[in-house]
Amino acid sequence: MSTTTFKIFRYDPDDGRDPHFQTFQVETVKGMTLLEALYWIMEHKDPTFAFRSSCREANCGSCAMHINGSYGLACRTQVDNLKPPVVIRPLAHLQVLKDLVVDMKPFFDNLKAIKPYLIPGDDPPEKEYYQSVDDRKKIDHHVDCILCGSCYGSCPVAYGDPKYLGPHALLKALRFVDDSRDGATDERLAIVASEFGVFRCHTIFNCQLVCPKDLNPTGAISKLKNKIVVKKFPFMKPFVRT
Amino acid sequence: MRIRYVFKGTKEELKLNPNVGTFSWFLHRITGLLLLFYLFTHMWVLGSANKGAEAFNQRLSAVQTPLFHFLEIGLILVIFYHMVNGLSITLMDFANISSKHKSLVVAVVLVFAILAIVSLSVMLPRLFAPHISTGGLA
Numbered sequence: 111m112s113t114t115t116f117k118i119f120r121y122d123p124d125d126g127r128d129p130h131f132q133t134f135q136v137e138t139v140k141g142m143t144l145l146e147a148l149y150w151i152m153e154h155k156d157p158t159f160a161f162r163s164s165c166r167e168a169n170c171g172s173c174a175m176h177i178n179g180s181y182g183l184a185c186r187t188q189v190d191n192l193k194p195p196v197v198i199r200p201l202a203h204l205q206v207l208k209d210l211v212v213d214m215k216p217f218f219d220n221l222k223a224i225k226p227y228l229i230p231g232d233d234p235p236e237k238e239y240y241q242s243v244d245d246r247k248k249i250d251h252h253v254d255c256i257l258c259g260s261c262y263g264s265c266p267v268a269y270g271d272p273k274y275l276g277p278h279a280l281l282k283a284l285r286f287v288d289d290s291r292d293g294a295t296d297e298r299l300a301i302v303a304s305e306f307g308v309f310r311c312h313t314i315f316n317c318q319l320v321c322p323k324d325l326n327p328t329g330a331i332s333k334l335k336n337k338i339v340v341k342k343f344p345f346m347k348p349f350v351r352t
Numbered sequence: 353m354r355i356r357y358v359f360k361g362t363k364e365e366l367k368l369n370p371n372v373g374t375f376s377w378f379l380h381r382i383t384g385l386l387l388l389f390y391l392f393t394h395m396w397v398l399g400s401a402n403k404g405a406e407a408f409n410q411r412l413s414a415v416q417t418p419l420f421h422f423l424e425i426g427l428i429l430v431i432f433y434h435m436v437n438g439l440s441i442t443l444m445d446f447a448n449i450s451s452k453h454k455s456l457v458v459a460v461v462l463v464f465a466i467l468a469i470v471s472l473s474v475m476l477p478r479l480f481a482p483h484i485s486t487g488g489l490a
Contacts, residue, residue, distance in 0.1 A: 179368075332444065
């Protein structure tokens with residue numbers, strides 16, 4: 111057992127103090143995750159400490175936060191791998207409600223804007239939709255997104271413009287555009303080609319670097335850009351990869 | 353207020369995301385603004401040609417000073433960075449090679465370094481020692 115120093119962002123709208131960092135000494139053991147350390151602080155040091163978590167196995171995406179210079183999930187970060195003092199901040203670009211809890215409403219509003227559900231085409235099949243193995247492989251990568259918000263927090267464009275759809279929504283848009291069963295490709299491409307869509311992306315690659323699921327939102331955005339270009343200018347097809 | 357918001361945000365983004373991408377994005381925007389500033393200066397000098405040869409020569413000689421020669425070196429570096437980085441982003445989008453981001457960054461740095469070394473090796477002697485480099489013709 112050893113002791114590790116944690117510097118954690120604290121803010122409570124009710125106590126009248128400005129946001130500040132509070133230092134905690136945490137007794138850590140080998141194999142301890144950051145989420146366990148946060149629970150240890152809540153149980154042993156300060157019961158008013160607030161953060162979100164649920165599944166503890168990188169499936170729900172609740173515990174995304176800024177950990178020592180990068181975004182990630184607390185539940186899949188080993189305390190041993192972090193350089194003390196461990197500095198923890200909430201997700202950026204979203205309003206802080208209390209401590210590490212942020213208001214995710216703008217994040218999910220942006221997701222809703224791209225209609226993240228299957229829209230059947232004009233001629234739905236009588237029984238179930240058939241999808242070949244090859245067609246399924248096209249969306250294999252994108253369906254893994256757990257909507258944790260790490261990419262949205264790391265994207266400088268999201269700071270400048272809250273209306274910007276964000277890497278999470280655009281990745282999800284490609285997931286449906288690439289889905290062979292979906293019938294609203296043109297509608298979705300029109301949404302992501304709007305003023306606050308793919309062309310706001312500055313290709314900064316932060317979303318790709320921080321994604322805890324190793325997905326590639328930057329690549330998804332460039333694919334969507336190419337699809338929009340080919341739709342508008344069909345002669346560009348040989349020059350771009352969609 | 354808006355300007356302060358932009359400055360504060362840029363500082364925060366650089367602090368919270370110390371990645372290559374954030375810095376290259378920041379430099380791309382700064383060099384873009386510098387090029388815009390240069391464009392106006394450039395037109396201010398060339399625009400004097402409307403008032404005749406005399407006025408043009410006079411204004412041109414005003415910028416042929418050591419200070420402006422140093423700024424010209426900066427200008428070359430700014431142009432090359434903005435050009436190479438912009439081309440790499442275009443290539444990344446069209447060829448969809450976002451998974452090779454790290455190689456792309458290395459390529460940008462290499463091409464930028466080669467362009468800078470070659471052009472400065474031609475430019476520096478002409479700017480500061482014209483009697484040697486061009487046989488007294490300049």
